Amino acid sequence: MASKLVRRNLLFAPQKRTLKSSALRSSIPWLRKSTPSLNWGYNGSECDPEDWPNEYQCGNCQSPIDIDLSKVTYSSELTPLEYSYPDKFKYMVNDGKNIRIHWRGETALSGGPLKGTYELVQLHFHWGSAVGKGAEHLVNGESVEGEAHLVHWNPKYGSIREALNHQDGCAVVGVFLKEAKTDAESPLSPILKRFPTLSKFNEKYTFENDVFNVGDLIPKGSEFICYDGGLTTPPLTECVQWIVNLEPLVVSKEEMDVFRSLEGSFGHNFIDNFRPCQPVGNRVVSSSFEPEK
Numbered sequence: 001m002a003s004k005l006v007r008r009n010l011l012f013a014p015q016k017r018t019l020k021s022s023a024l025r026s027s028i029p030w031l032r033k034s035t036p037s038l039n040w041g042y043n044g045s046e047c048d049p050e051d052w053p054n055e056y057q058c059g060n061c062q063s064p065i066d067i068d069l070s071k072v073t074y075s076s077e078l079t080p081l082e083y084s085y086p087d088k089f090k091y092m093v094n095d096g097k098n099i100r101i102h103w104r105g106e107t108a109l110s111g112g113p114l115k116g117t118y119e120l121v122q123l124h125f126h127w128g129s130a131v132g133k134g135a136e137h138l139v140n141g142e143s144v145e146g147e148a149h150l151v152h153w154n155p156k157y158g159s160i161r162e163a164l165n166h167q168d169g170c171a172v173v174g175v176f177l178k179e180a181k182t183d184a185e186s187p188l189s190p191i192l193k194r195f196p197t198l199s200k201f202n203e204k205y206t207f208e209n210d211v212f213n214v215g216d217l218i219p220k221g222s223e224f225i226c227y228d229g230g231l232t233t234p235p236l237t238e239c240v241q242w243i244v245n246l247e248p249l250v251v252s253k254e255e256m257d258v259f260r261s262l263e264g265s266f267g268h269n270f271i272d273n274f275r276p277c278q279p280v281g282n283r284v285v286s287s288s289f290e291p292e293k
């Protein structure tokens with residue numbers, strides 16, 4: 001405890017002063033044009049998840065959460081997700097904390113809790129160093145090894161920057177990655193094969209003729225839960241309609257190890273890039289299914 005206090009109060013205090021002023025510009029991957037901030041990170045970084053609330057404004061709608069299946073509220077108004085993700089990508093980049101994949105062309109997501117149609121901005125992942133951790137959302141207190149996030153925005157707001165000011169400004173579809181013994185390649189295989197070209201911080205891969213069907217990442221017919229939440233990375237803005245699929249995508253150990261081999265901002269592997277769960281509070285977690293008794 002003492003060493004933690006020393007670290008926070010003395011070593012990194014100047015860093016924290018500069019962080020706040022540049023927080024918005026430096027923290028939203030799809031807004032920034034320049035080299036990303038190295039300030040915030042995960043365990044062992046200059047500003048780890050327990051420090052984030054001191055640096056960024058947090059309300060009562062933070063993410064991720066632990067999904068208690070006995071406390072969800074069935075909603076007959078939730079319709080199946082409908083999506084169209086044409087096979088048109090721009091690039092993938094190792095930003096030191098994640099791998100992000102960006103799109104060009106028209107995309108569309110509707111259904112679930114969404115009013116209107118959202119457009120895909122990017123896809124990224126969270127993963128752990130070992131079996132039993134890595135996903136951001138938990139289910140009944142349990143974790144799996146990873147979680148893919150398909151980040152969409154609501155074009156009715158005219159710009160992504162404006163969408164961030166509204167609780168329904170973004171929609172993120174979460175898909176769990178569960179490590180299991182399998183010889184089958186997962187739908188992630190086409191991009192995982194390119195990850196060696198992204199193994200170091202700031203490396204980028206520009207798509208050419210790669211075939212990668214993003215819609216295959218979403219388990220067909222999966223039950224899902226929805227709730228009002230926020231970005232799970234700084235600036236933690238509460239602008240997200242979360243849609244978390246309960247059926248995982250099965251991924252082999254070899255495929256998860258490709259994630260675990262990536263190098264981050266500080267030269268070592270970046271793993272355990274997930275935020276701990278936040279209080280559900282008074283929020284309703286709605287479900288496409290009847291809750292467990």
Ligand SMILES: [Zn+2]
Nearest residue numbers: 124126149232
């Ligand atoms: Zn994410």
